[in-house]
Amino acid sequence: MTRLSVEMLAADAPPPITSAGHAQLGIAVLVGIAVIVVLITKFKLHAFLSLTIGSLALGAVAGAPLDKAITSFTTGLGSTVAGVGVLIALGAVLGKLLADSGGADQVVDTILAKAQGRAMPWAMVLIASVIGLPLFFEVGIVLLIPVVLMVAKRGNYSLMRIGIPALAGLSVMHGLIPPHPGPLVAIDALKANLGVTLALGIVVAIPSVIIAGPLFSKVAARWVDVPAPDRMLPQRASEQLERRPSFAAALSTVLLPVVLMLAKALVDIVVDDPADRTQRVFDVVGSPLIALLAAVIVGMFTLGRPAGFTKERINSTVEKGLMPIAGVMLIVGAGGGFKQTLIDCGVGQMILDISKDWSIPAVLLAWLIAVVIRLATGSATVATVSAAGLIAPLAADMSTTHTALLVLAIGAGSLFFSHVNDAGFWLVKEYFGLDVGQTVKTWSLMETLLSVVAGALVLALSLIL
Template identity: 40%
Template sequence: MSSLFAFSLATLAIISVIVLIARFKINPFIVLFSVSLGLALCAGMPPQKAIASFESGAGRVLGHVATVIALGTMLGKMLAESGGADRIAVTITHMAGKKRISWAMMVIGLLVGLPVFFEVGFVLLIPLAFTLARRNNVPLLMLALPLGAALSVTHAMIPPHPATLLALSAYHADIGRTILWGIIIGTPAAAIAGPIYARFISSRIGPVQASALEAQFVNHELPESMPGFGITVLTIMSPVIMMLVGSMADFMAPAHSALNTSLHFIGNTDIALAVATLLSFQVFGTARGFNRETILKFTNDCLAPTALIMLLVGAGGGFGQELVDSGVSSAITSLAVGAHVPLLVLAWLLAVVVRVATGSATVAMSTAAGIVGPILLRTHSASPELMVIVTGAGSVALGPLNDAGFWQIKEYLGLSVGQTIKTWSVIETLIAVLGLVFALLLSLVVG
């Protein structure tokens, strides 16, 4: 398959998804499924293999994301029903002031996002955005978009996030300097793509329908009794702390030792969220006077609105897998490798290409680093730490429709496909471009 044909095929598939959903109002899951199969067949895949590829991609993504969404939604529901979200909202409003809430959400996203994947941080913190928006009569996008931008920046550029650790190894980069450069580059990128862009775009995309999930997380009346701020924050942060401990397991105990294995186990995303959810049943449930039947009702009721989100996330994964298995992704990557550009730009460009082709930031970062890493080790023509950062920046570019995060943002915030492109896809692209530009400028100083 020629690179030009592969690029044209992928472009046509993406345009078809947008048009069929936005213009013809066809169910997004049906569109993603149909277009994915059409792309695979046009690329020459046998029909049975095309179907199996979609199922494999959908299952792979849902195997992780569905558990995260389910546990995170239950935790958020308990947080909301107990008044814990209101307690945090009142405290943050008092400390930051109404005019700086969007900046406060960005800071929270940067801190919480360090050890966790984007999807995890988002489901943990979106109930807080819902509550703050309602309590302060602020558009939800003004809070949710800065939160998402900050989580995306930490996912891409700042260790010890799992994705950046892959690139650190490939480029033989120093983790301390990478964290320093990541903070210097990532913070202004998050500010521009987050609070600043959110203020610009929120009034320019037309009316936004209330998300079906908002009712699950927002109490319309301020509760008379709310849990303490400290215990509330500790409960929400408990999975973040567990994941951070898990990411440091190899520094705290010898590999394959019992302690090392135990730390990795408790730091697993699913385990950490499950423990936090069970903890919330006590802290936000029985300790607040709810009986077991009421807690069961809360956890059952809140899952119904997540069904479409999970279907769309899975379909996005299936779409990405079709691009990989059909050879379209590989052909487009070869096109990028053939470009004669500086190493920092090549790493960024490759990550962008793989991101569009697969939808996964982690896959984009690891693939690009795997290709460019050996070249860097031979030439030493760029800073290894900046190579990590530009690869991460490129790995979140464009926020494509085959990315699970695109559909997660769309459904949680009640956006149309067009509105999601104008908000989330632009934010992801801003982060990617700003990350590259700032890294190139910094390379003039640090070499």
């Protein structure tokens, strides 16, 4: 099921909202993406507004009636937020509890105490990967930068030797591992199994992050040999607390939703009987909503209470965790609206028609489309949701495993070569005190290596599974 064929499109798919031919649809897609790119990069317009305007431009050029284009966009926005909005919110709350309680600091300090010398870059990958599970990429950077600078200064390490592994760990989680918004949106759009995607994502992520993190950091440190910048380190959360959660409590809370979702996937494979009571129980407790909700509730006791949080403080932490995600949720929703507009205009069918004779694996096509959109827009999330909309018809008749691999191919492509139109590029540049050229040699190449290795692994798995 890895080869493209026109039969992959579901037979009961609704008719497109426009009668445009392939050439007009192709132009419409290019115009829609170009509008988004120009608005984000040239006019610095918020991605939510850019995606909204780009979706309407796509519909207009494709010849769709304006009312139907609007309906497509709002339908896609609503279904995307309904599918992943609550999960994004719960992930944000869990991350805030972890950070404010000092649980993140406890995990970091415990691992660093066990690592010395050559083991330190590997420890940074482990720290970033664990902390990055419930946190958005930007939040993870802000949380880990003080640790990176502290370790580099204290141990007299090259900043790149410590920083690149940490960034690789955060980035691979952001691109490949749910419950991050990009993978969740792609899972929802392609109707993939979350547990299987999570399991395969971990398989792909481990070798990818090893190559792009600790191994590449040796090369990056030679290319850009800079010390940690002499700046005032931000105050860590635990410095304001009299006590903080234990390492075991913090780590167990972070890993709880992952364990529950993986357990559901394992039971589904072993039992494979929807009427079986055990499978039905795990279908509930291993669903993303329940798994993340359970972690948040458990975290109130395992993270908040040990830190001395009162009920009012825990409630305040939850509120503060929810407030910053409004923009993220709107961007994700608008990306879903753009995706639905693509589908309803018949772009998915167009891709099937023009590529039915191509001898190219579907996962490679998915990766390439995500790469192009990533390079154009600078946003991994926009690249993921847009590519998912274009590729969704190809997953119609795929097996559970290959649908999951298609999701991972999109996620891998969305990480390709971060450059000046990506907010992450400037975050890394400013925090590490680099110039643009140094940032390209380190951060941008690390992202590219991560994308290529992960994409190659996904392609290999699609050929053997």
